[in-house]
Amino acid sequence: MNIVVLVKQVPDTYSERKLRDDGVLDRDATDAVLDEINERAVEAALQLKEANDGSEVTVLTMGPDRATDAIRKALSMGADKAVHLSDEALAGSDAVSTAKVLAKAIGTVDGVDLVLAGNEASDGRGAAVPAMVADVLGWPAMTHVRELTVEGGAVTGRRETDDGVTVLTAELPVVVSVSEKINEPRYPSFKGIMAAKKKPVATLTLADVGVDAGEVGLAHALTTVTSASPKPPKSAGEKVSDEGDGGDKIASFLVGQKLI
Numbered sequence: 001m002n003i004v005v006l007v008k009q010v011p012d013t014y015s016e017r018k019l020r021d022d023g024v025l026d027r028d029a030t031d032a033v034l035d036e037i038n039e040r041a042v043e044a045a046l047q048l049k050e051a052n053d054g055s056e057v058t059v060l061t062m063g064p065d066r067a068t069d070a071i072r073k074a075l076s077m078g079a080d081k082a083v084h085l086s087d088e089a090l091a092g093s094d095a096v097s098t099a100k101v102l103a104k105a106i107g108t109v110d111g112v113d114l115v116l117a118g119n120e121a122s123d124g125r126g127a128a129v130p131a132m133v134a135d136v137l138g139w140p141a142m143t144h145v146r147e148l149t150v151e152g153g154a155v156t157g158r159r160e161t162d163d164g165v166t167v168l169t170a171e172l173p174v175v176v177s178v179s180e181k182i183n184e185p186r187y188p189s190f191k192g193i194m195a196a197k198k199k200p201v202a203t204l205t206l207a208d209v210g211v212d213a214g215e216v217g218l219a220h221a222l223t224t225v226t227s228a229s230p231k232p233p234k235s236a237g238e239k240v241s242d243e244g245d246g247g248d249k250i251a252s253f254l255v256g257q258k259l260i
Helices: 036-051 065-077 095-106 129-137 190-196 246-256
Strands: 002-007 009-011 032-034 056-062 081-085 114-118 141-151 154-161 164-171 174-178 201-204
Touching (some): 002 036, 032 036, 036 056, 036 065, 036 114, 036 141, 036 174, 056 095, 065 081, 065 201, 095 129, 129 141, 154 174
Parallel strands (some): 114 174
């Protein structure tokens, strides 16, 4: 089985993220890391590889030169090779353009059976790109999956929602996005870190995947940020003094907050 995992380098979630004057996230203002849910997608791919002899895992990312750090993290976990789509014209691309370009890049990998991705990246939180990639490829999409198995050319996934658990099935090839509950990603070993330095990474441009630079980028995005404001500072909590009626005061507070 040939598995491709879509990964993304994002600003560290523990840092203060900022927007540039043009409304685009300032990715140079903070440290960059491999998205946490993408790590779980890589782990899911590695578990499938271990359960299916002869399988191969390729990680694919779209981003600037420094996104190679995210690639190396995935390779050090155990992925076999990587594709890095890097082109200055891609800066500021929206979800639609991103999905189209990723689908083209997936086409450069021979014999792909399964595409895995995190259900959403921590920088955009759109949760739409995996399904869009599936639509462009013309493949089934299974989203927000927390359990995943592949058997006999078919994929089975369990999706947990507020209404219960839904069991999904689809024939390969298929695009699957996973939730944060699917697994706990492994830590790269020292041996894995050293081996990652020798694993092949193919660097592609838009021309290599057959996409016109005039179709992507901020100038051609279908969505724009019109305004933004910083998150409000934390307010002081409300202190309840218990003079025999503390329970009533807490209950009143919770009712006022519509929590009960």
